[in-house]
Amino acid sequence: MSNEKLLEPKENDNVDCHLQQIGMGSLICRAAQLSGSYSTNEVNPTACFNCDAGKIYRDIGCNAVLPKIRVLRHSGGISVYTENLFCKIRKRETTLEFCKTCGLVTAETTRQVISIARGLF
Numbered sequence: 001m002s003n004e005k006l007l008e009p010k011e012n013d014n015v016d017c018h019l020q021q022i023g024m025g026s027l028i029c030r031a032a033q034l035s036g037s038y039s040t041n042e043v044n045p046t047a048c049f050n051c052d053a054g055k056i057y058r059d060i061g062c063n064a065v066l067p068k069i070r071v072l073r074h075s076g077g078i079s080v081y082t083e084n085l086f087c088k089i090r091k092r093e094t095t096l097e098f099c100k101t102c103g104l105v106t107a108e109t110t111r112q113v114i115s116i117a118r119g120l121f
Contacts, residue, residue, distance in 0.1 A: 007049065031053065047071070050080075051069070052067070053065050067082050068082070069082050
C-alpha cells in the first residue's frame, strides 16, 4: 500500500485495527517498523482504512495477522508500505484473499469469553 491510490474514509467509516494505539493526540500503528531517520509510527485514518491488516480485522474479525509495515514521513505527509502479512495461527505469510477463506478465525463468542475472563483477573 502506498499513498498514490488510497481511498479516503468517510466520517462514519470504521478504521479500527487491533494494532492501533492512541498516543498523545496521534493515531499510532504498533506494527510500524521504526528504522531510519524518516520512519514513524504515527499514521492517519486514511492509512488505517486502506491497510490490509485493518481490513482483515474489520471484515473477517481476525486479529492473528501481524503485518510488516513501514511508515515514512515526508514533506507531503506520510507514505505507508506493507511489506508482508504474517499469520500467527498458521505461522506463515498470508494475504487478504486467503484470510477471506480461512476457517481458523476465532469466533466472536470465543473472543468475548476471553475478554470477560481477562477482566476477572
